[in-house]
Amino acid sequence: MDARIRIRNTKSIVFKSVVVFLAFMITIPLIVILVYIIKQGVMQVNWHFLTNVPAPVGEPGGGISNALVGSIIIVAMSSMIAIPIGMLAGIYLSENPGTRLAHYSGLCVDILQGVPSIVVGIVVYFWVVKPLGTFSAISGSIALAMMMMPIVIRSTEQTLKLLPDTLKEAALSLGVPYHRVILKVIIPCGFSGILSGIMLSVARIVGETAPLLFTAFGNPYLSTSITKPMQSLPLLIFNYATSPYDDWHNLAWGASFMLLMFVLILNISTKLVTRKWNIQL
Amino acid sequence: MEHSVVSATKFNAWFGDNHAVKDVSIRIDKNQVIAVMGPSGCGKTTFLRCINRMHELIPGTRTEGSLKLYDDEIYTMNPIYVRYKIGMVFQRPNPFPNLSIYDNVIAGYKLNGLKMTKADMNAIVEKSLTSAALWNEVKDSLHKKGTFLSGGQQQRLCIARAIAMEPEVILFDEPTSALDPISTSSIETLFHELKANYTLIIVTHNMQQAARVSDKTAFFYLGELVEFDNTKQMFTAPKDVRTQNYITGRFS
Numbered sequence: 001m002d003a004r005i006r007i008r009n010t011k012s013i014v015f016k017s018v019v020v021f022l023a024f025m026i027t028i029p030l031i032v033i034l035v036y037i038i039k040q041g042v043m044q045v046n047w048h049f050l051t052n053v054p055a056p057v058g059e060p061g062g063g064i065s066n067a068l069v070g071s072i073i074i075v076a077m078s079s080m081i082a083i084p085i086g087m088l089a090g091i092y093l094s095e096n097p098g099t100r101l102a103h104y105s106g107l108c109v110d111i112l113q114g115v116p117s118i119v120v121g122i123v124v125y126f127w128v129v130k131p132l133g134t135f136s137a138i139s140g141s142i143a144l145a146m147m148m149m150p151i152v153i154r155s156t157e158q159t160l161k162l163l164p165d166t167l168k169e170a171a172l173s174l175g176v177p178y179h180r181v182i183l184k185v186i187i188p189c190g191f192s193g194i195l196s197g198i199m200l201s202v203a204r205i206v207g208e209t210a211p212l213l214f215t216a217f218g219n220p221y222l223s224t225s226i227t228k229p230m231q232s233l234p235l236l237i238f239n240y241a242t243s244p245y246d247d248w249h250n251l252a253w254g255a256s257f258m259l260l261m262f263v264l265i266l267n268i269s270t271k272l273v274t275r276k277w278n279i280q281l
Numbered sequence: 282m283e284h285s286v287v288s289a290t291k292f293n294a295w296f297g298d299n300h301a302v303k304d305v306s307i308r309i310d311k312n313q314v315i316a317v318m319g320p321s322g323c324g325k326t327t328f329l330r331c332i333n334r335m336h337e338l339i340p341g342t343r344t345e346g347s348l349k350l351y352d353d354e355i356y357t358m359n360p361i362y363v364r365y366k367i368g369m370v371f372q373r374p375n376p377f378p379n380l381s382i383y384d385n386v387i388a389g390y391k392l393n394g395l396k397m398t399k400a401d402m403n404a405i406v407e408k409s410l411t412s413a414a415l416w417n418e419v420k421d422s423l424h425k426k427g428t429f430l431s432g433g434q435q436q437r438l439c440i441a442r443a444i445a446m447e448p449e450v451i452l453f454d455e456p457t458s459a460l461d462p463i464s465t466s467s468i469e470t471l472f473h474e475l476k477a478n479y480t481l482i483i484v485t486h487n488m489q490q491a492a493r494v495s496d497k498t499a500f501f502y503l504g505e506l507v508e509f510d511n512t513k514q515m516f517t518a519p520k521d522v523r524t525q526n527y528i529t530g531r532f533s
Contacts (some may be wrong), residue, residue: 073401098340128468170439173335173371174389174446184392188379279378 004219036258041257042249047192047232053222054236057245064255066222067236073224074207074216074232077141082148082261083198089149090156090194091182097161116137120146137223137230140216144208148201155197159190160242194272201268207259209234284351286311286450286480287332287367292346294324294331296339301327303504305347309497314472316482316495316512318488319348320527324504329452333367334360350449365389368443369452370482374435376427376442383423385438386410389446405445412478413441416470418475433464440471442520445477451475453483456492469494487530492516500524 048063055062081086089105096102120143128139171181187194212218217229218239233255241252285308294302302324309315319323329337331344334355348355355363376385386406390397404425410416415437419430427438436456443451457465472481472494485491491498492512499509500521508515508524519525 022343028476071316098451145387164375166371166373167377169335169369169371170375170377170442171388172338173364173369174392174442175361176389176392177361180392180394185379191379 004072016159027057037253037256037260040253041255041260043258044254049254052189054220054240054251057248058168060247062247062251064233064236064251064258065096066219066231067233067255068258069222069224069232070216070230071206071232073226074137074140074212074230075146075202077226078144078148079202081141081145082152085145085151085185086149086201087156087194090153091160091186092156093153094160095182097203099227106279109150109153112146113154115146116210117147117208118210118213123216124211126159132227135215135217137216137226137228140212140230140232141226143215144205147208147211148205151204152197155200156190156194159193159197160186162191162193163166178212189279191199192279193214195277196274199266199270203263203270206262206266209238213238284311284472285309285349287482288347290347290349291326292328292331292344292348294336294344294464295326295342297325297341301504302331302344305506307499307506307509309480309482311480312476312478313475313496314483315492316498317482317484317490317501318486318491318498318527319507322487323501325499326454329454329482329484330442330453331367332450333429334363335369363525364365365446366448367450367452368437368446368448370439370443370456371455374432374433376430376435378428379428380427380475381424382419382427382430382438385427386441386445388442409441409445410438412444412475413437414467414474415441431464433460433467436460436464436468437471440468442473448479450482452483455484455486458486465490483492485502488516496532498529502527 048061049067050063050068052061052063053066054064061210089109093102093106093109124143124146126138126144129135132139163186168181171185172178176184212232212235216232216235218222218235219229221231223230237252237255237259240248240255243249287309289305289307292302292305293300305324305328315344316374317329319325327336329350332355336342336344337360337368344356349359350366351361373383376382377388378390379511383406384391386409387402390402390405407416407420415434418434419438422429430438436459440451440456457468469490472483475481476496483491483495495512497510498512498515500507500515500519500523502523508519510520515524516528521527
């Protein structure tokens with residue numbers, strides 16, 4: 001009897017150790033990436049690095065200000081396109097789950113989410129870059145917005161579906177018209193979920209390179225015109241890391257560090273936001 | 282003939298193919314507490330939700346026949362106006378979780394975008410909470426979230442929210458089924474006070490509750506209104522054998 005219990009205990013200890021070990025293992029890739037990029041990149045980052053454009057080959061110094069500004073502008077424009085459309089579509093999907101339109105647009109959202117980013121880039125190239133005749137920041141934003149939308153739509157939909165119907169009934173029974181029920185009750189109650197979806201979608205697209213290759217294209221100078229080619233952090237990393245010059249490699253490491261920090265901070269603050277603004281139902 | 286607040290004549294309601302309310306005719310007088318009872322699925326809640334046109338929010342539903350608020354046909358009025366005039370309290374307390382206690386009470390005004398002065402708002406909040414017997418418990422925490430209250434307090438907050446709109450009729454859909462006995466009794470006491478100003482229609486599963494709180498009782502069975510009479514009469518000498526069977530517990 002005792003022996004059997006001992007065997008069972010040993011089995012469960014072994015099982016537990018395996019699970020703990022594997023759970024620990026999955027953190028290793030992240031830690032390795034973090035350590036390596038911090039080691040290579042943190043030395044590059046200083047005020048000069050953040051406020052100057054890259055120096056020409058052979059000259060020391062130089063920075064990534066053009067890529068920083070470009071990334072901010074491109075991502076901001078993508079958000080302006082994707083957030084309103086994504087939220088409204090998400091509201092529609094959660095409010096009319098049984099309809100045929102909801103079924104098919106839900107399907108489209110899933111497929112859009114699965115479209116490889118390079119394909120999105122090519123499509124936008126033919127739709128926007130070719131007709132306009134030039135690479136431009138706005139075309140890059142459109143490409144990124146297409147990648148962002150499915151995430152915003154699904155997270156809005158999932159968040160709002162979790163809200164109880166009684167909440168909507170409470171507002172309707174007070175004679176509140178439908179559009180005000182959505183704007184004043186449903187969206188505020190699901191705000192933290194919607195916001196965290198938006199922040200995660202930004203974190204997801206800020207590092208996308210492929211859709212920008214033939215849209216925003218990149219630019220060695222600081223540009224704020226949305227109809228001209230614009231640099232961005234992932235483009236700078238792609239171009240400079242594949243160059244043969246050590247100075248440029250260092251710039252790419254610094255840019256990688258900045259990008260990683262941005263994504264890390266965005267992810268952590270998403271967690272904080274969801275916890276702080278979560279509404280107790 | 283007395284003037285009825287709510288009157289139905291040959292009123293029918295459907296969920297898709299399910300004929301949930303059949304040929305109901307009833308006249309409900311002002312300042313009375315009406316209990317609506319019957320076994321599960323008998324159409325009592327559906328009938329209640331028809332009165333303020335919440336029934337039609339479910340896709341695939343329809344209604345037929347006449348249902349009036351005073352002399353106006355409810356189904357030709359603007360539903361928003363109907364819901365101003367006929368408030369509702371639900372089975373589970375459902376205060377708005379994003380609003381404070383104060384804002385919950387005047388939610389009917391705020392969410393509709395009606396502009397009013399601070400003094401008016403204060404007056405409405407105090408009056409409504411007092412009528413709902415909640416003022417003394419929450420007057421020092423009006424700006425806390427409504428969801429911090431206990432279940433019974435939340436339900437009284439929902440009653441205050443309905444009262445704030447100064448409706449003619451307040452509908453209660455099993456208002457105490459999610460509450461403990463003490464909260465239940467405080468809400469039952471409240472019914473007696475509220476009927477001075479409002480007409481209350483209360484759907485309940487609980488026969489003792491119907492007997493305790495109501496002036497008149499309606500018994501629904503399989504979508505039909507079997508009997509509608511003074512509560513005392515109904516519980517001592519029911520006319521219909523089905524009512525008698527229900528009251529004596531032969532089916533539930």
